[in-house]
Amino acid sequence: MAAGALAVPKLLAGGASAADAMAPSLKTSLDACTPPGDALQGLLERNKRFSKAWQALGEGVSPKKRMALKVSMFEEGCQIDRMALAEGQRPWAALVSCADARVAPEWIFSAGSGELFQVRVAGNNAYDDGIASLEYAVAVLEVPLILVLGHSGCGAVKAAMASEPLTPLLEDLLKPIRASLKSGDDLTQAIEGNARFAAAQLTKRSAVLKEAQANGKVTIKSAFFDIKSGRVSLLD
Structure with a gap:
């Protein structure tokens, strides 16, 4: 924790310097697709658009039509200007989501390139490299929102609930998920609990994120993505 605390001023200083160095015209271009108002509500409104289209992809529809x-x-x-993206980035939300091929944040939140800062790993874990990436997103890129997104039928959580032997690397991957499990939970409850647990771990394990949250610079939430409906629901 002490080492993390020492890193805070350096990261924040770097972030301020990077923001100050960006030309106003570039900022304007990079902010062109940022939704007005609250970032979380912006994500949820974008998801409504996706969910409506997703539910229209019924049986009898060809892959091309889908x-x-x-x-x-x-x-x-x-879509943000590609020339502006070549010069920098100003994402308005960060996601910790599963590596599952069915979970594609740009689709789920109807977002173009440059809008979402993403950390993806099986089971949407709060792992060291991912947390470090989020520290950069918040302290340097000034991202105001982190959403930890679990999803229906998550194979990583299912594996964590089982007792089959796994490779050493997979066992390491599942440790934080197993730490989140509660006796008696079904798969969906375990997935939701894991998302909540990972969100809580971000500020427990990072002084940078803890300070940013305390100062109102970032909001951290957890949510659940239902693949069948395409809907994202916030978790308490």
Whole structure:
């Protein structure tokens, strides 16, 4: 903890310097797709758009037609200028989500390149490298929101609940998930509990994130993505 505390002023100083060095015109270009108002509500509104399109992808629809329906939801969105993205980034939300191929944050939140800072790993764990990446996102990029996103049918949580032998690396991966498990929980409850646990770990294990949260510079939430409906629900 002491080492993390010592890193806070250095990171914050670096973030301030980077922000000050960015030209106002570049900031404007990079902020072109940032939703107005609260970032969390912006994510949830974007997800409503995705969920509506996702539920239209019914049986009897060809793969090409399904993709056309998905792409149609982006007609209401926007894309940051590629030349501006070549010069910098100003994401307005950060996600800790599973590496599962069915969980694609840009689709789920109808976002273009440069909008979402992402940390992805099986089981959406709060692992060391991921937390360090989030420290950078908050302290340097000034991202105001971190959302830890669990999802239905998560294989990593299912494996953590089972007793089958795994490789040493997989055992290490599942340790934090197993630490979140509660006796009697079904799979969905365990997935939700794991997302809450990972969100809580961010400030417990990072002085940078703890200070930023205390100062109102970042909000940390957990949520659950239901693959069938395409809906994201906040967790208490």
